[in-house]
Amino acid sequence: MELSWSEKFASRVGRVKGSQIRGFFSLTERPEVISFAGGFPDSDYFPREDISRAISELIEEEGRYALQYTPTEGNYELRTFIARKMRREGVRCEAEDIVVTSGTQQALDLISRLLVDPGDPVLVEEPAYIGGMGAIQSCGGEPVGVVVDKNGACPQKMERALSRLEKQGKTPKLFYTVPNFQNPTGYTTTEDRRRKILDLASRYNFLILEDNPYGEICYEGTIPPSYKSLDTESRVIYIGSYSKIFIPGIRVGWIVGAPLLVEKLIMLKQSADLCSGSLGQRLVYRMALDGYVDENLSRIIGLYRQKRDALFYNMKQSFPPEINYTRPQGGFFVWVTFPDYYPPAYEILTHAIERKVAFVHGQGFYSNGEGTHTARFSFSQPSVEDIHKGISRLGEIFQEIRRQEPVKTAINR
Amino acid sequence: MELSWSEKFASRVGRVKGSQIRGFFSLTERPEVISFAGGFPDSDYFPREDISRAISELIEEEGRYALQYTPTEGNYELRTFIARKMRREGVRCEAEDIVVTSGTQQALDLISRLLVDPGDPVLVEEPAYIGGMGAIQSCGGEPVGVVVDKNGACPQKMERALSRLEKQGKTPKLFYTVPNFQNPTGYTTTEDRRRKILDLASRYNFLILEDNPYGEICYEGTIPPSYKSLDTESRVIYIGSYSKIFIPGIRVGWIVGAPLLVEKLIMLKQSADLCSGSLGQRLVYRMALDGYVDENLSRIIGLYRQKRDALFYNMKQSFPPEINYTRPQGGFFVWVTFPDYYPPAYEILTHAIERKVAFVHGQGFYSNGEGTHTARFSFSQPSVEDIHKGISRLGEIFQEIRRQEPVKTAINR
Numbered sequence: 001m002e003l004s005w006s007e008k009f010a011s012r013v014g015r016v017k018g019s020q021i022r023g024f025f026s027l028t029e030r031p032e033v034i035s036f037a038g039g040f041p042d043s044d045y046f047p048r049e050d051i052s053r054a055i056s057e058l059i060e061e062e063g064r065y066a067l068q069y070t071p072t073e074g075n076y077e078l079r080t081f082i083a084r085k086m087r088r089e090g091v092r093c094e095a096e097d098i099v100v101t102s103g104t105q106q107a108l109d110l111i112s113r114l115l116v117d118p119g120d121p122v123l124v125e126e127p128a129y130i131g132g133m134g135a136i137q138s139c140g141g142e143p144v145g146v147v148v149d150k151n152g153a154c155p156q157k158m159e160r161a162l163s164r165l166e167k168q169g170k171t172p173k174l175f176y177t178v179p180n181f182q183n184p185t186g187y188t189t190t191e192d193r194r195r196k197i198l199d200l201a202s203r204y205n206f207l208i209l210e211d212n213p214y215g216e217i218c219y220e221g222t223i224p225p226s227y228k229s230l231d232t233e234s235r236v237i238y239i240g241s242y243s244k245i246f247i248p249g250i251r252v253g254w255i256v257g258a259p260l261l262v263e264k265l266i267m268l269k270q271s272a273d274l275c276s277g278s279l280g281q282r283l284v285y286r287m288a289l290d291g292y293v294d295e296n297l298s299r300i301i302g303l304y305r306q307k308r309d310a311l312f313y314n315m316k317q318s319f320p321p322e323i324n325y326t327r328p329q330g331g332f333f334v335w336v337t338f339p340d341y342y343p344p345a346y347e348i349l350t351h352a353i354e355r356k357v358a359f360v361h362g363q364g365f366y367s368n369g370e371g372t373h374t375a376r377f378s379f380s381q382p383s384v385e386d387i388h389k390g391i392s393r394l395g396e397i398f399q400e401i402r403r404q405e406p407v408k409t410a411i412n413r
Numbered sequence: 414m415e416l417s418w419s420e421k422f423a424s425r426v427g428r429v430k431g432s433q434i435r436g437f438f439s440l441t442e443r444p445e446v447i448s449f450a451g452g453f454p455d456s457d458y459f460p461r462e463d464i465s466r467a468i469s470e471l472i473e474e475e476g477r478y479a480l481q482y483t484p485t486e487g488n489y490e491l492r493t494f495i496a497r498k499m500r501r502e503g504v505r506c507e508a509e510d511i512v513v514t515s516g517t518q519q520a521l522d523l524i525s526r527l528l529v530d531p532g533d534p535v536l537v538e539e540p541a542y543i544g545g546m547g548a549i550q551s552c553g554g555e556p557v558g559v560v561v562d563k564n565g566a567c568p569q570k571m572e573r574a575l576s577r578l579e580k581q582g583k584t585p586k587l588f589y590t591v592p593n594f595q596n597p598t599g600y601t602t603t604e605d606r607r608r609k610i611l612d613l614a615s616r617y618n619f620l621i622l623e624d625n626p627y628g629e630i631c632y633e634g635t636i637p638p639s640y641k642s643l644d645t646e647s648r649v650i651y652i653g654s655y656s657k658i659f660i661p662g663i664r665v666g667w668i669v670g671a672p673l674l675v676e677k678l679i680m681l682k683q684s685a686d687l688c689s690g691s692l693g694q695r696l697v698y699r700m701a702l703d704g705y706v707d708e709n710l711s712r713i714i715g716l717y718r719q720k721r722d723a724l725f726y727n728m729k730q731s732f733p734p735e736i737n738y739t740r741p742q743g744g745f746f747v748w749v750t751f752p753d754y755y756p757p758a759y760e761i762l763t764h765a766i767e768r769k770v771a772f773v774h775g776q777g778f779y780s781n782g783e784g785t786h787t788a789r790f791s792f793s794q795p796s797v798e799d800i801h802k803g804i805s806r807l808g809e810i811f812q813e814i815r816r817q818e819p820v821k822t823a824i825n826r
Contacts, residue, residue, distance in 0.1 A: 001618045003646055005673045008586065008620060010530045010552065016680050043477035051480065052472040059465040064456035067464065067662035102515055102664075106686040117423045131687070138684045139423065173421065207421060233416050249480035249691035251515075260418045267429050271551045273519040274544070277690050278662035 015118075016138040034390035036359040036377040039183060039332050042307075045300045046247050047292065054287050055279070062282065070278035072270045073262070074100025074254070078285040082240070082254050085288075090229030091238065093256050099265050102251040102276045104213055107239040108135040110268050111209060111255065115173050116141040121165055123175035123206070125153050127335075127365030127374070129183040132176050132211055143367035144172060150326070152189025153177055155196035162204045174207040174237075180215035180223050181331025184365045184376040188329065191224035198227060201235050213241040213253075214331035216297060219305040221329050234258040242284050244332070245297050250280025304332070304380060310387045311379040318395025320402055325377075332380040335362070338373040342401055345375045351397050357390045428531075429551040447803035449772040449790040452596060452745050455720075458713045459660050460705065467700050468692070475695065483691035485683045486675070487513025487667070491698040495653070495667050498701075503642030504651065506669050512678050515664040515689045517626055520652040521548040523681050524622060524668065528586050529554040534578055536588035536619070538566050540748075540778030540787070542596040545589050545624055556780035557585060563739070565602025566590055568609035575617045587620040587650075593628035593636050594744025597778045597789035601742065604637035611640060614648050626654040626666075627744035629710060632718040634742050647671040655697050657745070658710050663693025717745070717793060723800045724792040731808025733815055738790075745793040748775070751786040755814055758788045764810050770803045 058066050073079070079095040086093050101107040108131060116122060118140025124133055126145030133143055144165065146158045158175070165172060175197065179189040189197075201208050210227045228238040234257075241253040255265060269275075287293050311334060315325055324337040336359075338345060345361035352358060362374030382390060471479050486492070492508040499506050514520040521544060529535060531553025537546055539558030546556055557578065559571045571588070578585060588610065592602040602610075614621050623640045641651040647670075654666040668678060682688075700706050724747060728738055737750040749772075751758060758774035765771060775787030795803060 001615055003618070003620075003648055005671065008528055009677065010526065010528055010533075012530075013527055013677055013681070016677075016684055040482055043481050046476060046480045048472050048476040048480070051476075052469050055468050055472075056465050059461050059468075063459060063461040063464075067459045067461070067660040068456050069451075069453055069656075069661045102686045102689075105684070109685050113423065114426055115421055115423055117425075120423075131684075134684050138681075205416070207416075235416055243482075247480040248482045249478075250693075251686065251688075251690045258418065264422065264426055264429075268426070268551075271429055271518070271544075271547050272522045272685065273515045273664065275664075276515075277664045277693060280663075280690055280692070 012138065012140070015140055017134060033353070033356045033358050034382050034386045034393075036357070036379065036382065036390065038381060039378045040381055041244055041248065041300075042303070042381055045303055047296050050287065050292050050296075051247070051283065054283055054290075054292070058279070058282055058286055066279045066282045068278055070275045070281060072275050073266045074098065074276065075278065075281040075285060078281045079254075081285055081288055086228075086238070086240075086256055090225055091256060097256055097259065097262055099255045099257070099262055099269065100276055100281055101253045101255060101269070102273065103243055103248065104211060104239050104241045104253040105131055105135070106251075106269075106272070106276075107253050107255045108132050108209075108211070110265050110272065111237060111239075112136050112139040112141065113268055114261070114264055115207065117173075121170050121172040123158060123161065123172045124367055125177055125182065126367060127184055127362060127371055128176065128367065129178050129211065130364055132178070132209075133367060136176060141173070145367045146175070148182060148185055148187055150187055152179060152182070152187055152193050153197065155193055155200060158197060158200055162200060166204070171204060172206045174209050175201065176209045176211065177227070178211045178214070179227065180212055181217070181328050181333065183214070183331070184333050184360070184362065185335040186326045186328025186331055186333045187335075188223060194224060194227050194230060198230055198235070202233055206235075208236045209239070210236055211239045213239075213244050216245050217301055217304060217332070218330040219301060219308060223330070228256060237261065242293070245300075246284065246287070246293050250277060250283060252276065252280050252284050307379040307382075307384060307387060308334075310384045311377065311391065314388050314391035318391050318398075320398050323398065332378045334377045334379065336375045336377055338375070340373060342373060344372045348397060348401075349375070352394055355393045355397070357393050425551065425553070428553055430547060446766070446769045446771050447795050447799045447806075449770070449792065449795065449803065451794060452791045453794055454657055454661065454713075455716070455794055458716055460709050463700065463705050463709075464660070464696065467696055467703075467705070471692070471695055471699055479692045479695045481691055483688045483694060485688050486679045487511065487689065488691065488694040488698060491694045492667075494698055494701055495669075499641075499651070499653075499669055503638055504669060510669055510672065510675055512668045512670070512675055512682065513689055513694055514666045514668060514682070515686060516656055516661065517624060517652050517654040517666040518544050518548070519664075519682075519685070519689075520666050520668045521545050521622075521624070523678050523685065524650055524652075525549050525552040525554065526681055527674070527677055528620065530586075534583050534585045536571065536574065536585045537780055538590055538595065539780060540597055540775060540784055541589065541780065542591050542624065543777055545591070545622075546780060549589060554586070558780045559588070561595060561598055561600055563600055565592060565595070565600055565606050566610065568606055568613060571610060571613055575613060579617070584617060585619045587622050588614065589622045589624070590640075591624045591627070592640065593625055594630070594741050594746065596627070596744070597746050597773070597775065598748040599739040599741025599744055599746045600748075601636060607637060607640050607643060611643055611648070615646055619648075621649045622652070623649055624652045626652075626657050629658050630714060630717060630745070631743040632714060632721060636743070641669060650674065655706070658713075659697065659700070659706050663690060663696060665689065665693050665697045720792040720795075720797060720800060721747075723797045724790065724804065727801050727804035731804050731811075733811050736811065745791045747790045747792065749788045749790055751788070753786060755786060757785045761810060761814075762788070765807055768806045768810070770806050
């Protein structure tokens with residue numbers, strides 16, 4: 001009998017979308033393209049020699065364990081270390097409250113699988129991180145957007161959404177948020193708003209999924225206390241990661257949650273991949289314990305700050321005043337808003353790619369189809385020199401748009 | 414409002430079971446316990462020095478990539494290498510047909526999520542590998558057992574199951590099989606049966622999920638051609654792994670499948686963990702290309718063969734003749750069947766653990782609740798000396814059972 005694949009796929013597959021970002025990575029990863037697209041850390045900043053030395057020691061001293069399977073919930077020493085780190089940030093937790101995951105994306109996937117049933121409303125930031133929204137949607141969650149402004153997610157708007165849902169007899173399962181230097185806007189939610197949103201969570205009985213990969217990459221000032229540290233009802237599930245502050249190539253993230261949640265997450269993780277890589281977990285533990293991870297963090301904060309400042313400087317020089325952009329105090333992302341009379345951002349992107357510059361147009365970060373005139377710029381990967389070049393080239397495009405000229409393409413030029 | 418966790422969990426969570434095996438790892442991993450329980454490779458066999466040297470070179474020469482994110486589908490060079498390896502085994506495929514996964518468990522999870530809807534019947538071996546069956550069940554698949562005998566899964570019995578399903582208007586989505594040195598029985602499916610099962614797959618229009626972590630660990634003779642190499646209709650999805658033939662601590666497995674399947678699997682993997690660890694993938698590629706992986710494999714085959722022979726020898730010496738056990742030509746597992754008049758295997762296990770010996774009782778490998786008088790013994794971890802000690806201690810228990818004495822426990826002894 002001839003095989004028809006489409007009839008074989010499970011119905012859940014229809015809910016899974018390929019990321020728009022991934023879709024054009026093949027294009028933007030050509031070395032001649034200056035890319036503000038991906039939120040990858042700068043590979044030049046990886047502490048390669050220190051890592052190489054640590055791995056040699058690790059394999060010599062504990063290779064029997066570092067190369068073997070490891071418990072599903074993660075290496076106990078690393079979990080103990082992470083719990084101590086979280087306690088320093090005001091979160092009451094022990095090693096037993098931590099699950100090590102293969103990066104934050106696996107954390108988002110496991111938590112969505114644990115909590116989200118098809119048709120469940122889930123509060124998300126508008127705009128929100130695509131990978132988090134995707135994990136929720138692939139479990140059938142229906143995003144309900146809460147607008148993010150310069151003070152973060154807005155509790156008033158959230159309350160309006162909650163009472164609308166209430167009238168339909170619905171409660172959201174959770175609110176998914178990146179409260180610090182948000183992906184994609186770069187905004188940080190104020191402490192006042194965090195407290196108000198926690199109150200709403202308690203009143204309306206939903207959970208908060210706090211995703212914090214960037215909080216430690218802070219260029220000036222301080223960040224507010226985490227939702228998790230303000231949480232008195234165990235409503236907050238916290239996700240952290242070593243991908244941005246250290247290296248992503250070993251896939252080490254973690255979840256902090258209530259005991260019953262952790263127990264179920266371990267069961268789900270067992271079925272998902274048995275365990276995360278032992279070598280990577282022990283490497284992180286060894287280097288974090290010896291202070292290398294913190295040392296590395298101080299160093300890269302200085303370096304990323306230079307890039308951010310270069311981006312701001314060049315945007316100021318080359319972007320016309322009608323283009324707005326955020327000025328985040330940390331993280332990797334700047335959010336750009338074009339005026340309505342500009343062409344949509346995906347069109348601008350097409351012209352940019354012809355001039356060998358890439359960014360991400362913003363619509364994919366919205367659950368409601370808005371954001372046609374927005375874009376995410378990441379300054380983490382290009383060099384200061386390339387930031388200058390790339391933004392200047394975009395400046396030329398904007399000048400052409402302002403002069404109402406047809407934007408020059410590779411063909412008609 | 415007070416939080417009730419149970420009302421927050423998604424309905425799919427009820428389908429996820431903690432593995433019985435994992436359940437008592439905490440017990441069996443006490444160093445004083447001689448464990449035939451886990452199917453872990455022997456950590457003493459890891460080529461630690463070679464790995465350490467390769468990682469140093471890797472980080473020096475390509476650290477910018479080895480420590481960075483990697484494409485979701487996996488490192489291209491590794492996929493090219495795996496495709497070449499598969500072609501040598503008679504499978505027509507290219508790098509584009511390969512997805513690298515975080516071990517075979519992630520492959521099982523992604524494939525189940527892609528193909529299995531709640532209520533779908535899925536043919537499984539009876540007994541079957543728990544992790545594979547668990548992945549299928551956690552997606553709502555309903556296992557339909559096909560008895561395995563010394564020639565592997567039985568096509569006649571499969572056909573009977575298929576016509577029973579047909580009468581109910583049902584077709585299984587797939588048949589999940591470990592055809593070589595099966596986990597848990599150690600049996601290998603003959604070529605003749607593979608061909609017959611492929612015919613059934615074509616006639617009844619289902620897929621075959623071929624899971625082959627042990628095929629290369631072959632102590633004598635040869636294994637039959639893979640289902641995938643005999644497959645003319647792209648019905649077979651093949652899963653392989655470097656965990657047993659090399660090391661598990663970096664989580665590198667792979668899937669070979671039809672292009673449309675691979676495309677969807679990449680989308681699912683993107684949502685599951687973005688990508689597997691780059692360092693591990695590049696390490697495998699480098700060491701496999703340089704011939705270290707094959708060299709290591711030849712060496713460990715010799716070592717595991719000694720352990721297997723020690724197990725056979727000691728079982729022959731210490732097990733009474735009414736206890737049957739399989740004599741696999743490869744892999745890690747021996748399947749033991751106790752006579753009906755013995756106490757159930759879990760009871761024997763309880764006594765064994767009191768004497769500091771562990772194995773896995775067999776019931777968890779059955780989808781139909783059978784197997785009360787069966788057990789899986791893995792010879793991969795204990796030393797030859799411990800195999801002797803452990804089996805002798807079990808021999809004492811069996812002698813007591815035969816003498817119809819109450820089995821001595823730590824308390825009444």
